[in-house]
Amino acid sequence: MAKPMSFVARAFAATTVLAALTSGTALAAAPPVPAAQQNVITNEAKIKAARLVGFAESEFSRLLVFTDRNFVYELWRRAADNEKAANVRQAALLAYQTNTPEALAQFVNTGIHQAHEQDLAAEAARQAERALRIKAAAVIGVTPTESMLLVDRKNFLFRLWEACPKEFTEVRDAALVAYRGSAEQEQEFLTTGIVAAKQAADERIAKEAKEKEEAEKERLRVIEARTKALTVINVPVTEALLGMPERSFVFEVYQAAPRLSWVAEAALEALNSEDPGALRHYVFTGIHQAHAKDLAEAAVKQDQANQRKILEMVTHAENTGVSPLLVTAGKEALAAGPAERAAFLARDRAPLLRQSFHATSPGLSGSPYLRHANGVAVISPISGPVDRLDATWMVVPGLADPDCYSIESVNFRGSYLRHRDFRISLAGNDNTELFAKDATFCARKGRTGADVSFESVNLPGRFLRHSDGGIYLADNSNRFPFDNPHLFAEDATWQVTLPWVS
Known part of the structure; x- marks a missing residue:
């Protein structure tokens, strides 16, 4: 006499049958297998099936003691935890409900592998759709959220339209057309349409910006020239200085420049000039020419100071009778040029x-x-x-x-x-x-x-x-x-x- 099912197995059978009846999804019949294998499930076949749904080797010994039907139940339970194993889960349910040696053996020996391949194909299709959506969103600089990637395609198009920057009007218009259109229009938009629409938006934006481009370039040139001019006199760059009228800017430079410097003298000359281009010339070129004169004069003074310092070293060493190498090197530096004298003082x-x-x-x-x-x-x-x-x-x-x-x-x-x-x-x-x-x-x-x-x-x-x-x-x-x-x-x-x- 057959052993009655346990309470858990009976409850599972009842709930799974009810689920099958109410799901609205027809369970496909398992493909036929050779007659010699219809009733036989080897341990090797069980292990292959168990590995397929993620069981670890440490669990095999526990699984192999189950009856064939309970083994299939364990496979179903493990597949039920994996959202990517819908076909394996459905095939396991069908085998369990059928509950014949042939159906159980067919599922374990071949059916689970066929269902797994179907799951892999379904997952590949999902990943392809996901990649298509990510690529399309990237065209307009959008990183789709996980919820955007999980909704159906029409909802994705609507959310993409919402996320699209307002300045890309061509893209937004094309997205609405695809949203209201056919599946073919949806596909066309995601594959090539969004790229074409983005290109059209870019061209329009570039055309609109062209009228402002030269003025902006000039503004930046002035800012750069003024920044360099302020650097010459060690004045912090501020928005107020960069934005003030040209005459006012040159006057500020004159006020900040060292008195009796060439920089100050050239600024005063530009301010007093009747040449309308004198102020601009001073900001872009004149201040740097004047600064070069100041640097040259400063270099002469620095070299004179260096000579005095080296001479003091040499004289002190000679007077005290020590450091003959220092005396020789110092005299060589004094006889050489400014660079050699500076290098002598700078080195160890x-x-x-x-x-x-x-x-x-x-x-x-x-x-x-x-x-x-x-x-x-x-x-x-x-x-x-x-x-x-x-x-x-x-x-x-x-x-x-x-x-x-x-x-x-x-x-x-x-x-x-x-x-x-x-x-x-x-x-x-x-x-x-x-x-x-x-x-x-x-x-x-x-x-x-x-x-x-x-x-x-x-x-x-x-x-x-x-x-x-x-x-x-x-x-x-x-x-x-x-x-x-x-x-x-x-x-x-x-x-x-x-x-x-x-």
């Missing part, structure tokens, strides 16, 4: 501040130089690349007095020679006032009468001196061993040389 002059210091006291062996080693200042002969770096210094404006100098290590930037308990060491700048003073030395004429000596800024009378290979802040008081008067002048005098490392 740190490489020009590099130099080395040769100790020349009698009796020294190996031609020693001032260098740092293990954090202290010493003199020693120079033999290798490390020695050359350690014996190269940057003589920079003094940390405590810019008229004096601080001596910075080239290979330990930010570290300077400083005195502490009269010993000279290499130390990082801690940005304290004491460090700045301890690391600042004033260049003096060499104690021997030649070359250079370095006097402490905060212990006047004491100079950088080498003694027994070390460097000290010393005088000739004989207070400490390094204050020995013997050869004091020679030991506290340094010969400035080109840097070991440039």
